[in-house]
Amino acid sequence: MPTAPHVEKHFTASAVVRDIVIGMADGLTVPFALAAGLSGAVDGTAIIVTAGLAEVAAGSIAMGLGGYLAARTDAEHYAAEKTREERETVEVPEAEAAEVAHLFRGYGLPEATVEAVVAAIRADRGRWVDFMMRFELGLEAPDPARARNSALTIALSYVVGGLVPLAPYLFAATAREGLAWSAGVTLAALLAFGYVKGRFTTARPLRSAWQTAGIGALAAAAAFGIAKAIG
Amino acid sequence: MPTAPHVEKHFTASAVVRDIVIGMADGLTVPFALAAGLSGAVDGTAIIVTAGLAEVAAGSIAMGLGGYLAARTDAEHYAAEKTREERETVEVPEAEAAEVAHLFRGYGLPEATVEAVVAAIRADRGRWVDFMMRFELGLEAPDPARARNSALTIALSYVVGGLVPLAPYLFAATAREGLAWSAGVTLAALLAFGYVKGRFTTARPLRSAWQTAGIGALAAAAAFGIAKAIG
Numbered sequence: 001m002p003t004a005p006h007v008e009k010h011f012t013a014s015a016v017v018r019d020i021v022i023g024m025a026d027g028l029t030v031p032f033a034l035a036a037g038l039s040g041a042v043d044g045t046a047i048i049v050t051a052g053l054a055e056v057a058a059g060s061i062a063m064g065l066g067g068y069l070a071a072r073t074d075a076e077h078y079a080a081e082k083t084r085e086e087r088e089t090v091e092v093p094e095a096e097a098a099e100v101a102h103l104f105r106g107y108g109l110p111e112a113t114v115e116a117v118v119a120a121i122r123a124d125r126g127r128w129v130d131f132m133m134r135f136e137l138g139l140e141a142p143d144p145a146r147a148r149n150s151a152l153t154i155a156l157s158y159v160v161g162g163l164v165p166l167a168p169y170l171f172a173a174t175a176r177e178g179l180a181w182s183a184g185v186t187l188a189a190l191l192a193f194g195y196v197k198g199r200f201t202t203a204r205p206l207r208s209a210w211q212t213a214g215i216g217a218l219a220a221a222a223a224f225g226i227a228k229a230i231g
Numbered sequence: 232m233p234t235a236p237h238v239e240k241h242f243t244a245s246a247v248v249r250d251i252v253i254g255m256a257d258g259l260t261v262p263f264a265l266a267a268g269l270s271g272a273v274d275g276t277a278i279i280v281t282a283g284l285a286e287v288a289a290g291s292i293a294m295g296l297g298g299y300l301a302a303r304t305d306a307e308h309y310a311a312e313k314t315r316e317e318r319e320t321v322e323v324p325e326a327e328a329a330e331v332a333h334l335f336r337g338y339g340l341p342e343a344t345v346e347a348v349v350a351a352i353r354a355d356r357g358r359w360v361d362f363m364m365r366f367e368l369g370l371e372a373p374d375p376a377r378a379r380n381s382a383l384t385i386a387l388s389y390v391v392g393g394l395v396p397l398a399p400y401l402f403a404a405t406a407r408e409g410l411a412w413s414a415g416v417t418l419a420a421l422l423a424f425g426y427v428k429g430r431f432t433t434a435r436p437l438r439s440a441w442q443t444a445g446i447g448a449l450a451a452a453a454a455f456g457i458a459k460a461i462g
């Protein structure tokens with residue numbers, strides 16, 4: 001079978017880009033909306049900055065450590081399933097082989113080919129287990145350094161994102177003045193961030209820009225409304 | 232090949248359980264930590280309840296809509312990759328067939344079997360594309376209703392989680408009294424939630440309980456420290 005030179009460039013957002021997106025999207029949005037909400041209830045900017053920074057501290061730790069534990073849980077889940085598949089290829093090899101056969105029959109392979117494929121795959125236990133992990137369970141071997149890097153990337157992105165909407169309140173005389181600047185700066189940042197995110201994950205970056213800014217505006221409006229109603 | 236009756240019970244957390252976990256983990260943690268932080272800076276409970284509810288509104292919208300757009304982006308990514316694979320099986324069929332062959336050679340199949348497998352798979356274009364999606368790219372066809380359900384589940388879980396740490400401040404005379412009750416109620420809820428989450432995702436639910444409560448305590452301590460330092 002002749003092979004033409006052919007390289008596929010399927011985009012898969014790297015894990016780091018995804019962590020930055022996760023952290024920064026919430027970091028820009030939630031402290032912005034919280035500060036906007038408090039601007040509807042108080043006049044001074046000091047309490048807004050205090051609450052905003054407290055939220056950034058809480059949010060970055062919750063998301064960063066949450067990301068760390070989620071990545072570690074994924075790694076443990078993979079290891080546990082692998083041990084299980086290894087045991088099953090020893091204890092119930094015919095049943096496991098039948099699963100491989102079933103999978104290929106579903107792709108229309110004739111019975112003789114199915115048997116040849118199953119015989120070849122089960123000939124090497126390591127490859128057999130690897131095959132079951134990837135094709136039966138759809139699990140990829142996780143990167144061991146990912147848990148720690150993921151935690152740090154998400155947390156830092158949240159802090160960087162969160163400082164953008166809070167900075168204007170440091171310089172504003174009143175909460176309303178701070179809100180006006182914060183809304184301008186943050187919506188511009190959300191548009192830019194949404195555009196870049198859209199370039200990485202979809203074919204329509206402009207739509208991503210409007211949607212990202214829209215979420216921020218909606219969250220801020222809801223927080224403002226609630227704080228105004230009860231404040 | 233005889234097939235023994237054999238049903239595998241690999242646990243895969245359902246999408247709904249995962250969305251509840253995502254929403255409730257942050258809903259319990261972040262409003263709790265924010266309220267705790269503000270307790271270090273202010274005496275009255277009114278501003279804490281206002282800020283807390285504003286955060287719950289902002290957080291639930293940001294997470295819910297964020298989940299909605301992420302699920303929709305996944306669905307669009309899948310559709311775009313599928314269109315691409317369909318085009319490639321028409322335009323560069325030998326190159327795509329070579330990719331299938333390469334995959335099976337990696338599992339140690341003899342050349343004659345590889346050729347038989349490739350011939351069977353490429354005989355039906357629909358199955359061929361399906362095979363490439365699943366085994367080359369590792370993508371599963373997304374559930375179309377998932378985006379909306381995911382958004383609602385995450386947002387509601389965040390609101391339910393967020394009301395737990397805020398409720399005590401409604402009944403407390405001072406911020407410090409509210410904090411004491413809030414910490415007790417929320418840490419108990421985080422322990423219970425972490426335990427249940429651990430039952431679903433790992434073999435060690437007790438460890439999950441302590442870790443989940445630990446994140447909440449750490450986030451609250453950091454928020455309290457920051458608010459105290461600047462408040």
